[in-house]
Structures are given as structure tokens and as C-alpha cells.
Amino acid sequence: MPAARISGVGMYVPPKVVRNDDLRAFYDTSDEWIYTRSGIKERRWAEEPASTAELGYYAAQEALQAAGKKAVDLDLIIFATLSPDLYFPGSGVLLQQKLGLETTPALDIRQQCSGFVYGLSIADQFIRTGMYRTILLVGAEVQSTWIDYAPEGRTVGVLFGDGAGAVVIEATEALGRGIRSSHLYSQGAYAMELCIAEPSSATRRHILPGSYGMRPYMNGKEVFRHAVQRMGEAIQVALSTQNWHPNEVDLYVLHQANIRIVQAVAEFFGLPMDKFFNNIHKYGNTTAASIPICLYEAQAEGRLKAGDKVILAAFGSGFTWGSVALIW
Ligand code: COA
Secondary structure (H helix, E strand, C coil): CCEEEEEEEEEECCCCEEEHHHHHHCCCCCHHHHHHHHCCCEEECCCCCCCHHHHHHHHHHHHHHHHCCCHHHCCEEEEECCCCCCCCCCHHHHHHHHCCCCCCCEEEECCHHHHHHHHHHHHHHHHHCCCCCEEEEEEEECCCCCCCCCHHHHHHHCCECCEEEEEEEEEECCCCCEEEEEEEEECHHHHHHEEECCCCCCCCCCCCCCCCCCCEEECHHHHHHHHHHHHHHHHHHHHHHHCCCHHHCCEEEECCCCHHHHHHHHHHHCCCHHHECCCHHHHCECHHHHHHHHHHHHHHCCCCCCCCEEEEEEEECCCEEEEEEEEC
């Protein structure tokens, strides 16, 4: 049975940097409040007419190049996003068209901040069964268009940013490399604790021309508490399945929602923070893009080497969460 291995990583963030103090144009906030509570210093915002599929396309091109592959080599595209270009169809088919492909299947998944972890697990299953050998997984978001710029939108608005990350996942027969296990969870009882409920098919409200009309809602304290507990559990099950001691793992890459969440998880396992790769200070929460952007930068900085033991974990709206254990 082949294993699934990440063979190329790419990322793209829009050039426009928005610093914490720049947000004071909309909100009653401060660099001090945002940084001490989240670890965020700045984020990127796409400028029109950039779209989620377009950001994903730039990241995908880099991942393909890194893997030494062409778009025509792909057997499947998986696109993870909570901010698709359109209500329907999904951004996956838009990316497929941008890549110049004719009939390659494209699958969109809606697991928000856990989208990349879910996507890796899906890719792993397709490769293990032998159905596909080369898969592109993209996590991309344009969130600056749903942020609520009204004063009451500040709690959510300061946390999120735009960006994209992509990986090529290939079948490998080389023993000991690739994805070793994945564990996925969700709990719809908490669906309304972090959501955009309008516009929706349920409310039949429509966005009027010229108005944003989006009202994101987040119960910050509840999300924080669950994120720490659930990512801790997901990491524990990955460690137990692999029979790895927490210290034996070379690098932990957790979804970048809040540096204090990562610190709490590190503390729970008694691990130093340098076991965790973080870049939230530069990009904020890029939702489905955050883990692949981390992988890209970790590799570029020499913190991911062939044979390294790696654990990825994410938690997000749904609630959804999960972990992946892999040998890089
Ligand atoms: N700037 C300044 N003040 C703000 C603010 C902002 N951007 N947003 C909220 N506040 C105010 C609130 O109005 C509140 O004021 P009040 O006490 O007068 O009512 C106060 O700050 C809340 O502060 P605090 O209780 O210290 O907030 P917190 O420690 O719970 O931190 C979050 C808030 C959002 C940073 C935190 O709850 C969090 O990170 N939660 C998880 C978010 C997350 O990870 N989301 C994505 C999951 S994938």
C-alpha cells in the first residue's frame, strides 16, 4: 500500500500589509490590545480584484514547481476555504480552470480552520487505496471582504487575514516517509459559536449592492477554551497512535488562531515553544491557509528536514478539529 507524502509546498500572501495600528481607522482598538491577546502584529489584505481561487493559484504554482510536477500530472484538486469566490460553484473548479486543466476532479471542503488537516486526511485515503497518485491540496482565504468594519466588529475583525498555502501530495513506496495517521472530529452543537449566519439560504437575506451585509459572530472565550482542549486531545491521540513521546517530535505545526492557544497546548505537554512553528505575528489567522503557510516557511528556515517527525493540529468553526502525524 503506498503512503502519501508532501512533495512540494507553496504559499502566497497579498502584498498589502495591514498593521494593528492601521485598524484604528475602523475600530476602537490598539496594537497593545491585539498583540497581548493574540500575538498578531500585522496581516495581509488582498486588494480587488483578487479572489480566493487566484491566491490559491499562485500558491499552487509554487507547490507544483517545488514538487517538479506540472498541473497535468494532478489526479485530484482539493480546495479548502471558508471564503469561496462564489456561493456556488466552489473555488476548486475555478482553480482547475486557472491551471489550464480540462476534466481533473476538484473537491471543495468546508472545514474552516481545520480544512487543511481534513484535506490531508482525504488525500491520504485516496492515495492509500491506489485511486490517485498525485493530489494538489490548497488552503486559501480572502477574509478581508467578510470582516465587519463596523465598530462592533472589532473582536473578530482584528484576528483574520488573507493568504494561501498549497501542497502537492504524492504516492510513495519509500518506507518510513509520509502521512502516518490522521484523526478528525467535529461537534455541531457548537456551530453557532463561530459563524457567519447571514446571508444564508436559511434566512433568505441578500446582500444589497454596496453593503457588506456580513455579520461574523464569535464567542471568543468559548472558542479559546475548546481550541486548547481539543487540539491537546488530537495531538495526544496522534502521539499514542505513533507511540511517540512528545519530546521526540521534531516540529509541531498548529493552526495559527492565537499564540496564547499554542502556548497553552505547549504548556499542557510540558514542551518548549521552540518545538512549535509560529508566524501568526505576520499573517493573523489565515484559516485554511495557516498550516501550509507555516510548512512553507518552516521548510525555508531549515526547520523541516527529511525524516523529521511532525504533528499538525487544527481547531476551528464547526467546531471541527483534528491532527495529522507524518514523517517529513
Ligand atoms: N480592541 C480593543 N478591545 C477589544 C477588542 C479590540 N479589537 N475586541 C474586544 N475588545 C474588548 C471587549 O469589548 C471587552 O471589553 P469589556 O470587558 O469592556 O466588555 C474586552 O475587550 C474583552 O477582553 P478580554 O476578556 O481580555 O478578551 P479575551 O482575553 O477573551 O480575548 C480574544 C479576546 C478574541 C482575543 C480571545 O477570546 C480569543 O483569541 N479567542 C479565540 C479566538 C479564535 O481563536 N478564533 C478562531 C478560532 S479558529
